[in-house]
Amino acid sequence: MNQQLFFTTTAKGVGPVLADEMRALGLHNVKEETGGVGFTGTLEDAYKANLWLRTANRVLMPVLNFDCKSEDELYGGVRQIDWRTYLTSGMTFAIDANVRDSNLKHSKYAALKAKDAVVDQLREKLGTRPNVNPENPDLRINIHIVKNLCTVSLDTSGESLHKRGYRVAQVAAPLKETLAAAIVEYTDWDMRSLLIDPMCGSGTIVIETALKAANIAPGLLRRDKFGFQRWLDFNKGAWDSLAKEAQEKRKDKLETRIFGYDISSKTIEAAQLNTRAAFVSDLITFKKQDIEALSPPPGHGVIILNPPYGERLGQKRELEPLYKTIGDVFKRKCKGYTGYIFTGNLDLAKHIGLKASRRIILYNGPIESRLLEFELY
Numbered sequence: 001m002n003q004q005l006f007f008t009t010t011a012k013g014v015g016p017v018l019a020d021e022m023r024a025l026g027l028h029n030v031k032e033e034t035g036g037v038g039f040t041g042t043l044e045d046a047y048k049a050n051l052w053l054r055t056a057n058r059v060l061m062p063v064l065n066f067d068c069k070s071e072d073e074l075y076g077g078v079r080q081i082d083w084r085t086y087l088t089s090g091m092t093f094a095i096d097a098n099v100r101d102s103n104l105k106h107s108k109y110a111a112l113k114a115k116d117a118v119v120d121q122l123r124e125k126l127g128t129r130p131n132v133n134p135e136n137p138d139l140r141i142n143i144h145i146v147k148n149l150c151t152v153s154l155d156t157s158g159e160s161l162h163k164r165g166y167r168v169a170q171v172a173a174p175l176k177e178t179l180a181a182a183i184v185e186y187t188d189w190d191m192r193s194l195l196i197d198p199m200c201g202s203g204t205i206v207i208e209t210a211l212k213a214a215n216i217a218p219g220l221l222r223r224d225k226f227g228f229q230r231w232l233d234f235n236k237g238a239w240d241s242l243a244k245e246a247q248e249k250r251k252d253k254l255e256t257r258i259f260g261y262d263i264s265s266k267t268i269e270a271a272q273l274n275t276r277a278a279f280v281s282d283l284i285t286f287k288k289q290d291i292e293a294l295s296p297p298p299g300h301g302v303i304i305l306n307p308p309y310g311e312r313l314g315q316k317r318e319l320e321p322l323y324k325t326i327g328d329v330f331k332r333k334c335k336g337y338t339g340y341i342f343t344g345n346l347d348l349a350k351h352i353g354l355k356a357s358r359r360i361i362l363y364n365g366p367i368e369s370r371l372l373e374f375e376l377y
């Protein structure tokens with residue numbers, strides 16, 4: 001099979017752990033870049049990346065780079081690709097575009113121009129044209145224009161990889177699954193010692209922890225097809241054997257124990273439903289509990305929490321005592337553990353009253369956030 005370049009996208013700050021994951025998966029020429037991590041490999045490697053990577057959002061396959069200083073250059077560039085290789089008139093497609101530091105300023109407009117180029121070419125060559133379906137296309141095309149250089153990629157993932165398929169119950173302000181996985185990767189959890197999320201919300205952190213501990217490929221949970229499964233050259237045999245191999249790698253017995261607590265019983269019910277949908281309910285113990293009552297058993301372990309951080313100013317003030325309580329509980333009851341707090345509000349974090357031993361900058365969507373580490377010895 002041909003070796004080619006791929007690019008996995010992720011949130012700002014996640015690149016280093018994504019690169020580690022990719023090396024551990026045996027991918028070659030792993031290279032961190034702005035917005036993601038590149039690798040070279042076969043299409044089968046891209047299937048594997050989609051199946052196993054916990055912290056990637058998408059795996060893109062670049063097909064062409066060209067200078068793009070105007071809409072005409074964009075239109076002409078996209079038309080250089082023979083789209084008959086990837087699309088028939090009966091298929092649907094969608095184009096995502098992002099534009100930065102370039103003469104072309106508007107992503108939506110760039111997507112529209114690129115769509116015209118695809119449609120016009122296929123209408124000329126085939127006599128008919130494929131339809132656009134933004135929600136559920138057979139082929140997702142990605143246009144990325146930075147400093148007047150355009151990269152056209154095919155999106156092997158289709159729907160973003162953070163949509164694992166287990167979020168059946170919603171709560172307010174859940175973490176994105178890929179970000180929760182990145183938080184777990186950044187901790188020093190050894191997959192054996194105990195792990196607790198005392199403010200677990202919908203359970204994203206504990207579910208991602210359980211998936212990792214049990215060596216469950218996140219892609220096995222996916223409900224929708226991956227992008228590549230709808231491509232004309234989809235190699236079903238290769239995919240089936242990767243999926244079968246992944247099924248066999250699931251561990252039944254864990255050395256670790258995982259706990260999720262939350263003050264709201266409704267939230268705990270939602271977390272339990274999600275956990276069932278991820279097939280890890282036997283691996284996580286949930287309980288309704290206020291953080292004030294947290295009392296982990298003596299020994300070592302990791303505590304990760306993502307407290308509320310309030311959108312409005314008044315809300316923030318109201319949350320100050322909660323952050324102080326977290327600091328007090330860490331100090332009084334969690335000796336021997338390493339504590340992690342993920343928050344988008346540094347002012348609130350000051351109320352924890354403990355000195356962080358590590359501070360990692362991660363982006364929660366547009367919000368610059370911190371993962372703070374506290375050694376509680």
Ligand SMILES: C[S@@+](CC[C@H](N)C(=O)[O-])C[C@H]1O[C@@H](n2cnc3c(N)ncnc32)[C@H](O)[C@@H]1O
Pocket residue numbers: 171172173174175176198199200201202203204205261262263264267289290291292306307308309322
């Ligand atoms: C930002 S949410 C956590 C979201 C979670 N990481 C997820 O992905 O769904 C914060 C959670 O803290 C819980 N919480 C607030 N105050 C609490 C307290 N005193 N003790 C325990 N949990 C609390 C809330 O009910 C909420 O579910």
